[in-house]
Amino acid sequence: MVTRMVDVGRSMQEPTLLILTALADRPRHGYGLAQEILAISRGRVRLRTGTLYGSLERLQGEGLIEVFSEEVVQGRLRRTYTLTRTGRDTLAAEVRRITAHAREATRRLKQATNAPAGAPA
Numbered sequence: 001m002v003t004r005m006v007d008v009g010r011s012m013q014e015p016t017l018l019i020l021t022a023l024a025d026r027p028r029h030g031y032g033l034a035q036e037i038l039a040i041s042r043g044r045v046r047l048r049t050g051t052l053y054g055s056l057e058r059l060q061g062e063g064l065i066e067v068f069s070e071e072v073v074q075g076r077l078r079r080t081y082t083l084t085r086t087g088r089d090t091l092a093a094e095v096r097r098i099t100a101h102a103r104e105a106t107r108r109l110k111q112a113t114n115a116p117a118g119a120p121a
Contacts, residue, residue: 012094015047015055020064020083020091027068027082030056056081064090 012020022028022036030052037047047055059065064087068080083091 011097012090014045015051016059017091017094018045018047019052019055019059020087020094023065023081023083024088024091027080029078029080033081059087063087 018037018040019033021040022033028036030049033056034047034049034052037045056065060067060081063084065081066084068082070077070079072078
């Protein structure tokens with residue numbers, strides 16, 4: 001298994017962020033992930049089946065998630081996924097990056113609110 005951390009110098013794609021976030025509290029299978037992502041995004045993001053399973057395969061290849069369990073349900077294989085240590089660390093690094101950007105944006109917005117109208121930048 002590959003155990004490398006994704007380059008945290010660049011932003012994580014939204015589907016990746018949502019998948020890792022959905023797996024942060026417990027293992028989930030594909031349909032459960034799709035439903036949790038819909039809830040996390042407040043209905044804004046609905047991952048198509050191909051996008052979701054392609055992302056799961058890629059994230060597994062990158063060592064960010066792994067298969068937690070497999071079972072046959074109604075004649076079909078159901079895989080449940082969980083975060084690896086690397087996946088958890090990568091998600092935490094991305095949360096820190098996003099938080100820092102949000103903090104700076106908030107600071108600048110407050111600063112702009114206090115500036116006189118038409119003041120030069």
